Amino acid sequence: MSGNQLQPASAPDAGPLAGYQEAPPQDWGGGQEAAPAPSGPKLGRYVSALKRYKWLLALFLILGAGGGYAATKFVHPEYEVKSVILLEVAAGTKQNRQGMGDQLLESSGWLDLMRSPAIADPVVMQLALFVLPKTASDTTAFRSFRVDQQRMKPGDYTLTLSGTKYSLSSSGVPLEKGSLGDSIGRDVGFLWQPSEAAFSGRKEIEFRVQTPREASLALISKMQPTLTNGSSLMFVTLSGENSQRTAATLNAWVDQFVTKATTLKKKNVMSTATILEGQRQYARENLEAAEGALQRFRVATATQPTERQTVLMPGVQMSSEPPVFANYARDKALAESYARDRVNLERILAKGKEDGVITPEAILSVPLVYTDPSSEPLRRLLAEQSDRDNSLRKLRESFTDEYDKVKNEQAALRALKSVNVPRALEAYLAQLRLRETQLNENVEASSKDLRGIPTRTIEEARLTRQVAVAAEMYRSLDLRANEARLAEASTMADVSVLDSAVAPLAPTSNTAPVIILGSIIAMLGLGAILAIILDQFDKHFRYPEQATEDLGLFVLGVVPEIDRKAGRERTAEQSAQVVEAFRTIRMNVRYSADPSRPLTLTVTSPGPNDGKSLISSNLALSFAEAGARTLLIDGDLRRGDLANTFGLKKGPGLVEYLDGTALLSEVMRPTQSHSSLTVIQSGARRRGAPELLATPRLSQLISQMAKEFDVVIVDSPPLGAGFDAFALATATGNLALVLRSGVTDRRMASAKMAVVDTLPVRVIGSVLNGIKLDGVYEYYAYYQEYAATDERPEPRISAGEKGNVPAVAGRG
Helix, strand or coil: CCCCCCCCCCCCCCCCHHHHCCCCCCCCCHHHCCCCCCCCCCHHHHHHHHHHCHHHHHHHHHHHHHHHHHHHCCCCCEEEEEEEEEECCCCCCCCCCCCCCCCCCCHHHHHHHHCCHHHHHHHHHHHCCCEEECCHHHHHHHCCCEECCCCCCCEEEEEEEECCEEEEEECCEEEEEEEECECECHHHCEEECCCHHHHCCCCEEEEEECCHHHHHHHHHHHEEEEECCCCCEEEEEEEECCHHHHHHHHHHHHHHHHHHHHHHHHHHHHHHHHHHHHHHHHHHHHHHHHHHHHHHHHHHCCCCCCCCCCEEECCEECCCCCHHHHHHHHHHHHHHHHHHHHHHHHHHHHHHHHHCCCCHHHHHCCHHHHHCHHHHHHHHHHHHHHHHHHHHHHHHHHCCCCCHHHHHHHHHHHHHHHHHHHHHHHHHHHHHHHHHHHHHHHHHHHHHHCCCCCHHHHHHHHHHHHHHHHHHHHHHHHHHHHHHHHHHHCCCCCEEEEECCCCCCCCCECCHHHHHHHHHHHHHHHHHHHHHHHHHCCCECCCHHHHHHHCCCCEEEEEECCCCCCCHHHHHHHHHHHHHHHHHHHHHHHHHCCCCCCEEEEEECCCCCCCHHHHHHHHHHHHHHCCCCEEEEECCCCCCCHHHHCCCCCCCCHHHHHCCCCCHHHHEEECCCCCCEEEECCCCCCCCHHHHHHCHHHHHHHHHHHHHCCEEEEECCCHHHCCHHHHHHHHHCEEEEEEECCCCEHHHHHHHHHHHCCCCCEEEEEEEEEECCCHHHHHHCCCHHHCCCCCCCCCCCCCCCHHHCCCCCCCC
16 A cells, blocks of 8 residues: 655755665665565464453453362372282193192183183172272271172162161152161171171261173273283282272282182192092092902801811912912903903993083993003093083183183083093994903913812902902002192192282372363363454554554664663663654654655554554654754644643634635644754644645745755544545655554555555655564564763863873773
8 A cells, every 4th residue: 555656846955864865775765565464373473362362361261270170079080909820830830730739821811811800709799899989988887788689689779867767768769777787788688797896977878789790891991911921920900089998909810810729729639639539539449349259258267178288387388279260360350351341331321411511520430441451442432521611610710602612612522421422432342342352262261271179269269369459449549549649738829919009198190180181181181272352353453563554654663662661771761762653753753754755754643542643743842843843733633742742832723824814834843852843733623623624834844844844744633533634645645654553553544645646746655653672572672782882081280280180090
């Protein structure tokens, strides 16, 4: 919005101002071209906006701190406790499955067992973790709280206390009333009979009861067991809101884990001991039967002659038994043993096919199966069946029957029980029948050779051999059964607690400061965004780019704001800034106008209170102090008051001159403080005075004064007051616009400058008034250390006084 430029017909002599001017540049466009728009974000503008709306940021800061503090009431600090468990056998190691100390689980199995409900459920029931008081201090009243899982009803409950009476309600519905000391909540499955002292000082207790399994799953979700591959240490952590309760829960958890691991380990040993005990009992019964038969036979034949061995001396017998007799007795005893065990195995097989289940204990209770090498395939299948049965039982401790691994184990176990074991047993029975037939054939052949030996001798030898065989088997099984009982009694778990949990004194993670800080940062960010948005919609002039970019005006200078409340030192500093500011404005005005003409300038503003009279007065004073003959005309015929500013008496002014009632010499008033400054006051105020500005007499006055003065400055009314400013600017040909920070309406300025563009007026730029020299304006300030000062001249000394001056020490 530069306006049109007037080209004068001739260049009059500049007069005394010629010595004042410095060498002007060739291009006198001066402030006509706006400065290029800076690229990137306007950080300085944002910072200034934040400073201006600091009250808004303070409000949001208070709201953020208050909101964060209120939010912390709903967030409790977390306490984390840790326990260390030592695994006695390194994870992944397998020992002989036939031994008594094989490892219980692999590394993944330990973790699954630690997180299984089989461990969590007893802990929840032991510590009553399924009841959740609304107030943490009410926890002590629920130490003896238990529930009947079959009859319990989960939900929210309220216990109201009145003296020695109580009433129990759920969701506002009364459930039960009674006296303290009685059982509370029987109808809803509570097993709770607290003493009256447990409710001391309490009037109402609110609590929630959930199923133990729900409490177990919630507790499992907070449990974090860690086991590194190849390590024998398991680290278990648990977090909670109460440090003492969390530590007690974790210690109970690891104790239950050790107990469960010990129980599972003993099951393996007890299974082997049970089988051996059954076999030992069976062998003992056989031995007692054989000894009884031999004793009865000897009693019956004690008086009858026999073919016994000759006794040479007491305790010494001569072994004269023939080999055929020994073979016959051996084969006969084995054939009967095979027949007896075969019948037992056939009975077990038939019963197993009828019931659909063949137990390994029943088969292994037959001594022949346990001792016969040919039964090794059958024993392997039975051992595999036992192992799979134990594995399935362990899996069911941690998983349901729908788990794929459980299904696979069940299928393999069914195949063993229904197909593999029966087939192996039938194959073994076929072998027994074949061997029994061969032995019977041998016995039949040997009996022909022994028919000559008395029957009593043969029978006694057979019974004696049978006792010896039964005694040997009993001794072997008795030894192994004793070893199994000893292993069962000395069985230790594969795990032990290396480090128990200790309640921490300080919370591990306290989110209250984070919440408060986050709330403050969020609200400050919101306040900053709101401040920037308000700044974008602010209609007042604030920033230099609003003059250069929005209005297209060159900034002639910046007049700083003077703090009237500051001390003397601050006022002096600001005064120096103001002086330097007007010197800069004076220079830019001089070189922004047409150098071929004397300077005639109209100073105006978009609206009132922008400080145009202040700028025009001080600019005129600045030119006068520089030695330029300066004329200041008060063109504000509506509210002009420059007469009072310079201490002039009221008299005829511009109004009287334009209407012809006063001469030019009568309206020109020199100022006493500046000999180079002359003032024409506005004159008497009249309703029709603005019409006088449209007469040719105004232009004649400006032209005549331009010949007599170096600088003519006209203080006009605001552009929004009427056509006065436009008429005065047209008369002077040059216009300077005053913009005041926080006061000038930018839309008003833009609209009025659009009108100026249609007039033959040269807009030389804008003067920014009332500016704080910080933020985006910090580079418009001047260095105070370079302020001009008066140097005191040194006193002159006459020749006669030189001898009386004392010598001064040198500085070198």
